[in-house]
Amino acid sequence: MKSKYDMLVIGGGPAGALAGKTAAEKGLSALIVEKRPAIGAPVRCAEGIGKEALCEFIDPDPRWISAEMTGATIVAPDGFVMKLGSEMAGSKVGYVLDRKIFDRELVWKAAEAGCDVTVKSRAAAPILEDGAVKGAKIEHAGKTTDVRADVVIAADGVESKFSRWCGIDTTVPVREIMSSVQYVMTDIDIDEQSTVFYLGNEVAPEGYLWVFPKGKRSANVGIGISGKKSGEGHRAKDYLDRFVKKTFPEGKTIEYIPGGVSVCRPLANTAADGLLITGDAARVVDPLTGGGIYNAMYTGRLAAEVAAVCIGKGDVSRKALMMYDRSWRESKLGKSIERNYLIKEYVIKLPDTKLNEIIHSVSNINMKEFSTINLIKEIIRVNPKLVLELGVLAASLR
Amino acid sequence: MLKVHRDICGYCGCCVSVCPEGALELIDAYLSVEKNCTNCGVCAKVCPLGALEVVDEE
Numbered sequence: 001m002k003s004k005y006d007m008l009v010i011g012g013g014p015a016g017a018l019a020g021k022t023a024a025e026k027g028l029s030a031l032i033v034e035k036r037p038a039i040g041a042p043v044r045c046a047e048g049i050g051k052e053a054l055c056e057f058i059d060p061d062p063r064w065i066s067a068e069m070t071g072a073t074i075v076a077p078d079g080f081v082m083k084l085g086s087e088m089a090g091s092k093v094g095y096v097l098d099r100k101i102f103d104r105e106l107v108w109k110a111a112e113a114g115c116d117v118t119v120k121s122r123a124a125a126p127i128l129e130d131g132a133v134k135g136a137k138i139e140h141a142g143k144t145t146d147v148r149a150d151v152v153i154a155a156d157g158v159e160s161k162f163s164r165w166c167g168i169d170t171t172v173p174v175r176e177i178m179s180s181v182q183y184v185m186t187d188i189d190i191d192e193q194s195t196v197f198y199l200g201n202e203v204a205p206e207g208y209l210w211v212f213p214k215g216k217r218s219a220n221v222g223i224g225i226s227g228k229k230s231g232e233g234h235r236a237k238d239y240l241d242r243f244v245k246k247t248f249p250e251g252k253t254i255e256y257i258p259g260g261v262s263v264c265r266p267l268a269n270t271a272a273d274g275l276l277i278t279g280d281a282a283r284v285v286d287p288l289t290g291g292g293i294y295n296a297m298y299t300g301r302l303a304a305e306v307a308a309v310c311i312g313k314g315d316v317s318r319k320a321l322m323m324y325d326r327s328w329r330e331s332k333l334g335k336s337i338e339r340n341y342l343i344k345e346y347v348i349k350l351p352d353t354k355l356n357e358i359i360h361s362v363s364n365i366n367m368k369e370f371s372t373i374n375l376i377k378e379i380i381r382v383n384p385k386l387v388l389e390l391g392v393l394a395a396s397l398r
Numbered sequence: 399m400l401k402v403h404r405d406i407c408g409y410c411g412c413c414v415s416v417c418p419e420g421a422l423e424l425i426d427a428y429l430s431v432e433k434n435c436t437n438c439g440v441c442a443k444v445c446p447l448g449a450l451e452v453v454d455e456e
């Protein structure tokens with residue numbers, strides 16, 4: 001660890017790893033600081049990712065893929081099952097990762113490209129000069145060191161504090177935090193090639209419960225419920241325990257994972273003087289699915305690309321760095337976050353009876369391109385009445 | 399006063415993200431509560447495990 005870098009990255013998750021790797025590839029000196037003693041552990045994720053999304057960043061490798069998915073299953077509140085698959089029956093549509101290894105691989109790739117990495121090293125405060133971010137105070141093994149940088153990338157996840165210390169409000173509204181728990185379970189009867197989503201106010205109010213296969217007779221079994229619906233006696237853990245007792249009474253839990261996923265709109269502002277905010281810290285999780293691995297990698301890489309240009313021009317002011325904020329908002333990713341936010345707002349208000357009705361309308365869909373948006377388009381196609389209810393939103397879905 | 403039941407907490411950071419005061423910080427496997435906590439209880443509500451509790455000060 002040196003005392004000065006072109007770029008300093010706070011957090012060694014997917015966002016930070018991609019930022020560090022991209023910076024090094026662009027010829028910048030960069031450092032990733034990770035507060036935990038090990039990259040990737042403990043896992044706080046159901047580890048699902050679409051095939052195309054993953055391949056945009058890295059070629060699938062059996063070392064960090066737990067299971068390959070050929071479809072998805074949605075279970076309505078009344079138990080009715082909807083099956084989603086590819087037009088090409090049996091072809092892969094997504095993966096369930098092993099993030100302990102995957103996250104390490106991403107950081108390893110950053111290191112290989114020339115980025116410095118330090119673990120059990122916490123950014124404890126920003127270095128601020130005339131309101132501009134100039135680096136961070138890094139705590140490691142009882143010592144605090146000043147690390148200065150032209151640009152700091154906040155990639156510090158859902159528990160992000162760094163941008164808040166720089167004066168940016170990152171508070172997630174209570175109703176828009178998915179209060180989550182997941183058990184990694186073994187010795188259970190599952191469909192080993194399909195992710196399963198359970199919907200309904202009894203099962204998971206304003207959220208969903210998932211069973212994501214991790215290989216032979218094992219799966220990530222988890223739940224996210226709206227923070228608004230959480231409270232003593234009816235927390236995420238209470239709902240999950242009830243489900244597990246009923247569905248997998250003989251299963252064994254080998255990992256116990258609480259977590260929080262933001263499903264709010266992204267931060268109003270993801271750039272400041274000398275600072276860019278990425279991944280969960282920027283609240284760019286897909287509000288409908290709660291998926292954030294791809295979004296973290298995307299924003300991490302983009303942030304480093306923009307930082308490299310700005311550092312090259314000698315201007316790291318907010319005005320110059322705003323190119324990052326504009327680019328991701330205008331991208332396919334930015335647009336799908338906004339659209340899925342509106343869909344989520346609609347879906348969470350649906351009573352169970354209505355959800356049943358919608359899911360009953362399509363029991364089998366085989367999609368040319370497997371995606372949430374194509375599923376929604378198909379649902380609207382067979383339920384033309386929904387167009388009226390969705391109003392303006394429907395127009396953007398055609 | 400906000401009490402952290404450390405035997406229940408799974409250090410996930412869910413609570414940190416909703417605190418309007420920025421009074422919580424997850425320092426690896428240790429949740430710290432700063433003095434500016436107003437005992438509003440928002441964090442205790444969302445904790446998936448029920449590890450936080452606002453208790454009367456003695």
Ligand SMILES: Cc1cc2nc3c(=O)[nH]c(=O)nc-3n(C[C@H](O)[C@H](O)[C@H](O)COP(=O)(O)OP(=O)(O)OC[C@H]3O[C@@H](n4cnc5c(N)ncnc54)[C@H](O)[C@@H]3O)c2cc1C
Pocket residue numbers: 010011012013014015016033034035036040044045046047048049121122123124155156157158159160161162180181182222258259260261278279280281285290291292293294296
């Ligand atoms: C229960 C659950 C299930 C999920 N399921 C899925 C899923 O199936 N698919 C999907 O795509 N997404 C899923 N997500 C979301 C996904 O896990 C996140 O979106 C993704 O990890 C975000 O990556 P990130 O790099 O932004 O943040 P993180 O992966 O959280 O990484 C942030 C890192 O920063 C470190 N850090 C924080 N503060 C500091 C500091 N001050 N100094 C140094 N380091 C610091 C943290 O220790 C952490 O390692 C799920 C999340 C949860 C909680």
Ligand code: SF4
Pocket residue numbers: 258259406407408409410411412413414424429444445446447448449450
């Ligand atoms: S939300 Fe609960 S389990 Fe998670 S860090 Fe906060 S107190 Fe601990």
Ligand code: SF4
Pocket residue numbers: 400416417418419420421422431434435436437438439440441442452
């Ligand atoms: S009680 Fe309120 S102010 Fe105190 S830590 Fe919790 S959310 Fe923050």
